[in-house]
Amino acid sequence: MSWRDIQCGALRPEHVGQRLTVAGWVDTRRDHGGLVFVDLRDHTGKVQLVLKESEGGHELRNEFVVQAVGEVAARAPDAVNPNLATGEVEIQVESLQILSRSTPLPFQIGDDTVEETTRLRYRWLDMRGERMQRNLRMSHAAVAGIRRTMDDLGFVDIWTPAMTRGTPEGARDFLVPVRLQPGRFFALAQSPQLFKQLCMIGGFDRYYQIATCFRDEDLRADRQFEFRQLDLEMAFVEREEVLDVMEAAVVGAFEAVGKSAPARPFPRISYDEAMSKYGSDKPDLRFGMEIEDATAATRGSEFGVFANAPCVRYIVVPKTFSRAEHERLVALTKEWGAKGLALLSQVAKFLSEQELEAFGVPDGSSALCVADEEEVAAHVLGLLRLHLARELDLIPDIDVFHWVFDFPLFEKDDEYGGWTFMHHAFTAPVKGSEVWDPSNPGDVRGQHYDLVWNGWELGSGSIRIHDVDVQERVFKTMGMTDDEAKSKFGFLLDALAMGAPPHGGFAMGIERFVALLAGEPDIRQIVAFPKVSSGTDPLTGAPTPMPDGVLAESGIRALPQEDPAKA
RNA sequence: CCCGGAGUAGCUCAACUGGAAGAGCAACGAACUGUCCAUUCGAAGGAUGCCGGUUCGAAUCCGGCCUCCGGGGCCA
Incomplete structure (x- = not known):
């Protein structure tokens, strides 16, 4: 005997008259005393069970796991539920078995207002909801689409070590002590970079892997300690061939999740253009508000702040700012490293007609200016551009992919x-x-290239040194x-x-890609069991201290830590 | 490490300038044979994140700390 004959969401009028076994979670119950209605749920949907007095429906509670046997019946026309795919039928339960009970829940399944920490603490409940079901299934579909594309293009999936040699350069490594080699450490791989290059030298021609990578840096909306990347490498290729494969992989993922893919080839801009116009090497090109340069026009200005600065740059924002609003922006930009942020209208009295004309600010708009080193001006205005675009809701709901070159x-x-x-x-x-x-x-x-989607760096690649x-x-x-x-x-x-052989490749962050694909604001919504910003896992409580004996066996000793409970 | 936001019942949120901590949902008890996030009635639920201070009186003001979120630094 099997646990079920059919999944909850699959029941249709064609099943009417059949005696079927279903199983799932109690989503809701409506207890009328002599008659109890239960919505039974699995990941495919819900179906209504109808229980008579004798079937034990009163005992059921939310999220009990039950198995029910009964005849599928057509609902009366006025009892059809148009909001349910199975709404034309119901199951007249003949026997009911409780397979598993549930304590009262910390939150209701599908409640999308619940604080994320609570969701993560009880992730298994969170996963029963529509959001995580959709995201993790979409993640699967996207990866499947990528694998299919790579396979079709003749790429070979080769496993490379997670435990490898540490590198002091770049991101911090997670270290793994080695019992057999006391005092020595593996590092968890930050990427398979060198191994995939060795695969090219080893004659494999086209390598790929959905590789888990580890970096010990502070977490963010788009960064976890561990993440996956589509990692690929090709021998005897020029840049264009790598880009072509990557675009194919992206389109393959879009098609696999049933979304219309971006047009190929993706547009391209140079690093210099990205930095000068957008102050970022991963600019969000969904909106304008480009950074402009007034250095030449203000070179001989009587306004010393402009005249003496190595560089004067500004953005034009379609809004006028009050003194208080301006001061808030000044505080922000100082935080980002600028000496100040001039509102053109406030310093206009120091500027000549010609200078003002050079700025060309339309009525109702403001120019926000940074006079500083070129790098600082670009960086600060780049951040300000993003900040204001979000705050003023200037970002249209479109998708823009592009490549950045010539780093x-x-x-x-x-x-x-x-x-x-x-x-x-x-x-x-x-x-x-x-x-x-x-x-x-x-x-x-360098022959380096970055792929950017709506201002998120999806990944980067290069032609390597051979x-x-x-x-x-x-x-x-x-x-x-x-x-x-x-x-x-x-x-x-x-x-x-x-x-x-000459070779080159690419690596694209899977979670970032899927988060954007799913319209999620951060990658924790794509990761089944993510860590929170302090670098801990609220579900398991990891990381934990280890007994001195265990550490000693690995050849290490922990430094004494301040106990926050005593402080 | 730095900046900002948040923390009140199991969950989501209220509580004006300091003046008796409240609602919806969940959970609990009861009624009910056609509901569909059933309805109705009842009872219950709180060191207002922690520590200290100001005050006749603190969820509210002040200081320190903790946790989470966003960001800067950091991050091929």
């Missing part, structure tokens, strides 16, 4: 004063600039000695020296 290969390292890579150390420089002055590499561009000399030059530019390079990345240098 610098290196950037200044504020912490150590030297140079470091902008994305990772394995991105190839653009053709023709394979040689540079390691002490001043700021002008070298020439061992170029790779050594990159390490050197980062201030690594030959010995250091050899000890950290000797295996890569060896591999590159033994017949490395």
